[in-house]
Amino acid sequence: MDKEFLFEMLRTGSVDGNETELEKKIYDHMQGKADQVTVDEMGNVTAIVNPAAQFKVLLAGHADEIGLMVSAVGEDGSLMVRKIGGIYVNTYPGHKVRIYTNSGIIYGAVANSREISKNKELEASGLRIDIGAKDRDDALKHVQLGDTVTFDTDVRELLNDRITGRALDDRVGAFIVMEAVAAAMEKGASVGCYAVATTGEETTGNGAYFTASRVRPNIAIAVDVTYTSDNCDISDAETGEISLGKGPVLCNNPTVHKKLNAFLRAAAEKLGMAVQTEAASGYTGTDGDTMHQTGPGVPFALVSIPLRYMHSPAEVGDLKDIQNCIDLLAEFLVNCTADMELKPF
Ligand SMILES: [Zn+2]
Structure with a gap:
């Protein structure tokens, strides 16, 4: 795995609506690693292997991250903000932040006080950024x-192949899909393999909609992150037993395609790789839902990376899970054939 590029992605700001810098880096990085690399009007970057193939598999990981947007400026020069995506407002006071302006990054401090830190009802509109x-x-x-705003944090390596940083959700997914199609090309995949780093997942799903409705895939796989039950207050009853470092997570839910899950499991078995299973109901809250509902409907599966402290400034993931997910998807792509039977009977 190209860890340096993963870390470069994680250092880059990509709040919804402002993904261009990251997408451009992915576009440049993928040159020569796929047959074709494209960008659309929204900035979605797609790397394609076997572009002439009729049967198409679309892997999607989202490049956008949650954050804040500057909404007003006070007479005292402090910035007021609104939230972009599912942030925890209480994680912001007392933190350094980056504001992504037309002329580059400027830095700020989010105001904090005893009153603010005690306010459990704090809304984004109550935050003030001192620049x-x-x-x-x-x-x-x-x-x-x-202008968009993120925490001023970097990625750090922890013990035992673990890493921490903001918005591993879901830049690790965007990284994984790109590495997976590059590996599938080297291994000689025969179907059309499409990897997209989507925009807008945390707010609208527009990136997945643009891409899937244009590619018109036969199969789609969303690669995202999922809560672990090995820490804090997430219970096994909510997610199933999910731990960091124990492998990619397949989702069982009413909309995820059972046969695709079976194909993914078979690929994992071939590699002697452990996978975990999560249980969910209805919508998955990922690009998978969007891709599923484009065109005439697209069968989809969801493969997730276990992640601790999701949507916090210090999410924790495991490089072993990331590598295993790349290997699993590359093996899956190589095993896909144009005549694979997807009907249940
Ligand atoms: Zn996500």
């Missing part, structure tokens, strides 16, 4: 309404 501006006019020389 050091003297007043409103001074701030507006640097920042525009609509």
Whole structure:
């Protein structure tokens, strides 16, 4: 695995609507690693192996991350914000942040006080970002309404192949799908293999919609992150027993395609790889739902990376799970054939 590129992705800001810098890096990185690399009007980057093949498998990992957006500037020069995606507001006070402006990143501190830290009902509209501006006019020389904001955090290596950083959700997924199609090309896959780093998953799913409705895949696989039950207050009853480092997670739910799960399991068995199983109901809350409902309908599966502390500034994942997920998807792609039977009977 190209760990350096993964870390480069994790260092790059990509709040919904502002994924371009990251997508461009992926576009450049994938040159020569697939037969074709494309970008669409939304910025979705797709790497394609065997573009002429009739039977198409689309793997999607989302490149966007949750965060904040500057919504107003106070007379004192502090920035007001609204949330983009499912943030935990209480994780922001007292943190350094990056504001992604037209002329580059500027830094800020999120105001904190005894009152703020005690406020369990804190809303995004109650956050104030201090960028050091003297007043409103001074701030507006640097920042525009609509600029996006993330925590000012970097990726770090922990013990035992574990890593921590913000928004591993789901830049690890975008990384995995790209590495998987590159590996599938080397292993001689025969079907059309499409890997997309989608935009907008955390808010609208528009990236997955644009891509799936244009590619018109026969099969789609969403690669995202899932809660572990090996820490904090997530219970086995909610997710099934999911642990860090114990392998990619297949989802059992009413919409995930049973035969695709069986094909994925067979690929894992071939590799002697352990996989975990999560139980869910109805929608998966991933790009899988969107791809499933494009065109005439697309059978899909969801493969997830176990992740601790999801949507916090210090998510924790395991590089072994990431590598196993790449290997699993590459093996799956190589085993796919144009005549694979997907009907249940
Ligand atoms: Zn996600």
